[in-house]
Amino acid sequence: MINSPQSFLGMPAVLCSRLMRDLYAKVERISRSSVAVLICGESGSGKELVARAIHHYSNRSTKAWIDLNCAALPEQLVESELFGYERGAFSGADVGKPGLFEMANGGTIFLDEIGDLDLRLQTKLLRVLDGVAYFRLGGTKKVESDVRIVAATNRNLEELVRTGKFRPDLYHRLAQVCVTVPPLRERIEDIGPITTLFLSQHGDGRSFTLDATQAMEAYSWPGNVRELRNVVIQCALLANEEEICTLDLPESIQDAYANLPHAESDLKRLYAAVNDGLCEIKHGVGLSRSLQNGAMLHDMEKRLILQVLQRTAGHQERAALLLGISRSTLSRKLKQYDESGHGVAMVAEGEE
Numbered sequence: 001m002i003n004s005p006q007s008f009l010g011m012p013a014v015l016c017s018r019l020m021r022d023l024y025a026k027v028e029r030i031s032r033s034s035v036a037v038l039i040c041g042e043s044g045s046g047k048e049l050v051a052r053a054i055h056h057y058s059n060r061s062t063k064a065w066i067d068l069n070c071a072a073l074p075e076q077l078v079e080s081e082l083f084g085y086e087r088g089a090f091s092g093a094d095v096g097k098p099g100l101f102e103m104a105n106g107g108t109i110f111l112d113e114i115g116d117l118d119l120r121l122q123t124k125l126l127r128v129l130d131g132v133a134y135f136r137l138g139g140t141k142k143v144e145s146d147v148r149i150v151a152a153t154n155r156n157l158e159e160l161v162r163t164g165k166f167r168p169d170l171y172h173r174l175a176q177v178c179v180t181v182p183p184l185r186e187r188i189e190d191i192g193p194i195t196t197l198f199l200s201q202h203g204d205g206r207s208f209t210l211d212a213t214q215a216m217e218a219y220s221w222p223g224n225v226r227e228l229r230n231v232v233i234q235c236a237l238l239a240n241e242e243e244i245c246t247l248d249l250p251e252s253i254q255d256a257y258a259n260l261p262h263a264e265s266d267l268k269r270l271y272a273a274v275n276d277g278l279c280e281i282k283h284g285v286g287l288s289r290s291l292q293n294g295a296m297l298h299d300m301e302k303r304l305i306l307q308v309l310q311r312t313a314g315h316q317e318r319a320a321l322l323l324g325i326s327r328s329t330l331s332r333k334l335k336q337y338d339e340s341g342h343g344v345a346m347v348a349e350g351e352e
């Protein structure tokens, strides 16, 4: 099922848009081998989720998953953390301890925020990643570890390599395959379903009005899914009514919605589309941006949607594409028309 969230090592994932479904199909294929994967993408876009999915889909899924935040590694502890130590290796080492690489044997190690690792630590890390057997600190027995490496960063590693801030040999060791998670603004079909997931976790039975959902779909989400989660939690906490409306949204989202630069021209295209009987529609009319409320617009919107659906023989996905709105927004609107007694029975549901 596309619309019910999957879960990767306990993290729920909503994967509705074509972009995300394609990405996760690629992730599933990559997972079958043991190549090192570098996951790139903006902050909050879902890189850790991809890393967990790689482990989940792989034949290592029953073995260890070790998660290491490279930005928070204290330099003096790096070697003992990574390589482990024997009893008496240094003062305070009363018992021996395996390093993270030893603990991850047979499984996956996730090197998060790898772009924040300083150069000296990069050299130390490379030593283990090279797969050469190493010693625990104070040890005499060589340790070998079979580990799949997955790394993630929101920084441009190639640029860091060019400017001498990231070792090229480490880069090539980590980036045997690269995966880029698209930002949320490039997959607006995911916004509604992810909002629904967060509401089911934090919403206490609340929902967003259609207008508020459209405002959220029009926003650029620089903090991506993490920002969306914060907005949903904040709205669920602060909204007075059961239905969360546009005015309950943070000002940044309301402002962006009110100041859409193309709203006017979209509106003109929308008028033209309705009046011209849709002859000219080829690339969508930007309906989502044109909806600044009002009964006339509402009526025009409905006429347009029904006409487009008729033209696509009831095929909702194609109609949504022509209208420039997400499939989930279209379904919601049709449901609304149905409930208000202005049914859409004339439109047969096309095969999907």
Ligand SMILES: Nc1ncnc2c1ncn2[C@@H]1O[C@H](COP(=O)(O)OP(=O)(O)OP(=O)(O)O)[C@@H](O)[C@H]1O
Pocket (backbone or CB within 6 Å): 011, 012, 013, 014, 015, 041, 042, 043, 044, 045, 046, 047, 048, 049, 050, 152, 153, 154, 194, 197, 225, 226, 229
């Ligand atoms: N597709 C999704 N479905 C549901 N929740 C998601 C999805 N993508 C991300 N999230 C949630 O959004 C939050 C941020 O995701 P994640 O930690 O994977 O981002 P990130 O890319 O690693 O960010 P950063 O670069 O800041 O570390 C997490 O709480 C995660 O569970």
Ligand SMILES: [Mg+2]
Pocket (backbone or CB within 6 Å): 047, 048, 112, 152
């Ligand atoms: Mg992360």
